[in-house]
Amino acid sequence: MSQRLVRASIGGFTAVDRLAVKRQTTPCCHDERLCMQHALTTLLADDSPPVMPDAQLLRDYLRKGSPQGDPLCLSFGETWSEVATGLAACVDSTERSGHGYQLSMYGLPALRRALIPRLLAEHGLDDPATWEGRLDLAVTWTGTRSAMYDYGRFLRAEDTTDRIPVAVVAGPSWDYSGVLTPLGYRVRYLELSPTDGFRPDPQAFAALVDDIAGNPKERLALVVVNTQHNPTAVNWPASFVTQAVRTAFDRDAAVLVDDAYFAVHNLGVTPTSALKIVLGELANRPAGRHHWLAVRSLGKQFHCNGWGLGTVVGDPSTLETLVNRYRLHHSLMYGGIQQQAMARWLEDPASDAFLAEQQRKYTKKRHLIGEFLRQRLGYPADKVHLGECTSYMLFAVPACHVEAHSTDGGKAPTERFRQDCFDRTGVLFAPAWPWPYSGDARPLPWMRMFLGPDADRLMSGLERLAEAGISYQG
DSSP, rough: OTSSSSSSOOSSSSSHHHHHHHOOOSSSSSSSHHHHHHHHHHTTOOOOOOOOOOHHHHHHHTTTTTTTTEEEOOSOOOSSOOOHHHHHHHGGGGGGGSSSSOOOTTHHHHHHHHHHHHOOOOOOOOOHHHTTOOOOOEEESSSSSHHHHHHHHHHHHHHHOSEEEEEEEEOOOOHHHHHHHGGGGGGEEEOOGGGTTTTOOHHHHHHHHHHTTTTTTTTEEEEESSOOTTOHHHHHHHHHHHHHHHHHHHHOOOOEOOOOOOOOOOOTTOOOOHHHHHHHHTTOTTSSSSSEEEEEEEEEEETTTTGOOOEEOOOOOHHHIIIIIGGTTTTTHHHHHHHHHHHHHHHHHHOOOOOHHHHHHHHHHHHHHHHHHHSSOOOOGEEEESSTTEEEEEEEHHHHHHHGGOOOOOOOOHHHHHHHHHHHHHEEEEEEEESSOOOTTTOOEEEEEESSSSSSHHHHHHEEEEEEEESOOO
């Protein structure tokens, strides 16, 4: 496809542009580079106001004719081209009933039957005494973000105090603030430092909790546990997760487990199970007293984010309230086609083979990228953080962009580097804080890199940086 498919006009896309996009109906599935160009052109082919800054940057770049070659979007976790082939094929074999309303707000029964034993096995919950009567599972077809929002509403409705509810989140972080602050929460961050390898500090966590307890206007209301942490790619140790969960329950706070990347990790890594730790802590406590919820995205594992499929796991009574009351405020029983396809895929041994191969690929990509950054771009070892889980890694903003921060009107080093790099190479990265952070968060001069595309594609993007003279010192 021509890189000049999309041309600029004062009022947005011209009629010729729209016609060209409309005619381009067949994706170039055998060439990921062309497939990406087609996908972005299709997804950005109008002048609707974008929510994400990345969308505007990509749209402007395409309108300029892709001056540095096809854009390579490594800023947020999407490829638009890497969906598991076997999963995509399952869509063609769905039953006609999938096109209509589903009849349970818990999700398609066949998908729940496939998910429950899988979840128990993955988390090592082989002893029914640990979970029986304390756990139930529902499917979400509108993404885990909406499930978190419903949970936040549920907790606020249960709140009988007039103090500000505080949610503790490890930062840099995903956009928990965007979910919780509209509900009246204050989000306070346990800061993760590159000097400690972005590992959570138990003493800092305890000090933060004590500081909240010492404020008569605040109360600890929620602890967010993102054990396979986005964006730092650190697999949190079980000791810290246990401390966080135990502290929350001891202080009558709720727990939210965000397991978006539980099964996405390097070879040889055993992911810490926050769910198992939560259930272990609850085993010796009165039933029903403590609130908790665990959400899990299936899109991150199988590259089908647009399906919105995931799981919501919690205490049966809490889950029933969330699913049959709060969910009904904004959603009915949708997504039958995707749920049928996912049920078939999870019953196929190919789904496990896909995850095993994905782990091998992530391990290889982290190694190749680390070597390139250090050897070709001059990065010191302590300025590259490869991580061991999720589909991300971090690297520091080049020194020159940090030094220029005080002389360029205060523009954040991350945004300065991100724009400069994209202008010069067509490669788009994200700040370590992938979403706008709240007033309690401190900017961090590190970038996040998405590792979803294949290794050749990633390395060709880094070659562009080297060819443009971008390095740690320059």
